[in-house]
Amino acid sequence: MNRSNLEAILKPCLCLDIGGSKIRSAVVTHDGRVVAWEQEPTCARNGAEGVFENICRVLERLLERNNLCISQFEALSAAVAGGIDMPNGLVTQSPHLPVWRDVPLRDMLAERYLKTFLINDASAAALAEHKLGAGRGVKNLVYLTVSTGIGGGIIINDELYLGQSGCAGEIGHMCLDINGTEDVCGNVGCLETLASGTAIVRRVQAELAGGEFSLLSERFKADYSALTAEDIGRAASEGDRLCQGVIRRAGEYLGIGLAGIANIFNPELIILGGGVSKLGEIFIEPARKMLFKRAFRLAGDDVRLVASFLGDNAGVTGAALYAYGCLGGGGKPSQG
Numbered sequence: 001m002n003r004s005n006l007e008a009i010l011k012p013c014l015c016l017d018i019g020g021s022k023i024r025s026a027v028v029t030h031d032g033r034v035v036a037w038e039q040e041p042t043c044a045r046n047g048a049e050g051v052f053e054n055i056c057r058v059l060e061r062l063l064e065r066n067n068l069c070i071s072q073f074e075a076l077s078a079a080v081a082g083g084i085d086m087p088n089g090l091v092t093q094s095p096h097l098p099v100w101r102d103v104p105l106r107d108m109l110a111e112r113y114l115k116t117f118l119i120n121d122a123s124a125a126a127l128a129e130h131k132l133g134a135g136r137g138v139k140n141l142v143y144l145t146v147s148t149g150i151g152g153g154i155i156i157n158d159e160l161y162l163g164q165s166g167c168a169g170e171i172g173h174m175c176l177d178i179n180g181t182e183d184v185c186g187n188v189g190c191l192e193t194l195a196s197g198t199a200i201v202r203r204v205q206a207e208l209a210g211g212e213f214s215l216l217s218e219r220f221k222a223d224y225s226a227l228t229a230e231d232i233g234r235a236a237s238e239g240d241r242l243c244q245g246v247i248r249r250a251g252e253y254l255g256i257g258l259a260g261i262a263n264i265f266n267p268e269l270i271i272l273g274g275g276v277s278k279l280g281e282i283f284i285e286p287a288r289k290m291l292f293k294r295a296f297r298l299a300g301d302d303v304r305l306v307a308s309f310l311g312d313n314a315g316v317t318g319a320a321l322y323a324y325g326c327l328g329g330g331g332k333p334s335q336g
Helices: 003-009 044-065 105-112 121-132 197-209 215-220 229-237 241-265 275-279 281-294 297-302 311-327
Strands: 013-018 022-028 034-041 075-080 083-085 090-093 101-103 116-120 141-146 150-156 159-161 269-273 304-307
Touching (some): 013 044, 013 311, 022 044, 034 044, 034 311, 044 105, 075 121, 075 311, 090 105, 105 116, 116 311, 121 141, 121 150, 197 215, 197 229, 197 275, 215 241, 229 281, 241 281
Parallel strands (some): 013 075, 075 116
Antiparallel strands (some): 013 022, 083 090, 141 150
């Protein structure tokens, strides 16, 4: 059966994008259209069992609200933040999902629902942007998601590169400061500790606790535990100098990481996604300047830095494309 005939009979894919702060479920067609979705907080502190129940809850709400049943789907595909043992279907570790160690998520979902595929969330997003988004027609690109943490996905010569063990792309855990802050991964001075949403929040909290003036002081009444990157971005847009400075500094650190990416991979395109990228030019422009300042001239001349086209749907769309590729609907992505 040729590809066009196979695509004509493929059912939609039931997809998940599981991150440190939220879980997104979606119905995605073989051509990458997201036709329905639901979302809710991850509640990562509840441990593996608690997060799994949240996963099931958001899946079942999606099915119920759209009057769907499991038999209507080709497969379930989950994009997950963290290290993935793809052959064995394990989430080996996920810094933003505490106590997740060798969780057999693929088999847990398959037992409860249907045949399941597992892929890293940033790798899934890279695949989606390459096929359907900002990276269409680009042979070599790197996708970077900047949110609770920082993750990466890599396309080399039109193929998704997953590395020897399927865990390539952990760009957020490159060390930039050997004397820096300890990261949730156990290392110190990671890019993630300097440029992620968590890093931005932590820095603003420290400045506020030290008595620095901010619009947030009055709004949070000295209790900054609930402060988010979105709150900081909103204050920055209103002229808050403290928040503006912290965001710009995080952008500069991101740019140092981007320069390393440019020098190592020499991509044509670097795509920025994730919630923190939505802060806009106050975050992206310092990153862009630092990228072109620090990258080797040839690598810097060749690379472009752009925003994600698919936005919040990149992860679930890529999860679907990966599953269809494994099923034979588009060629199995390279695993290194």
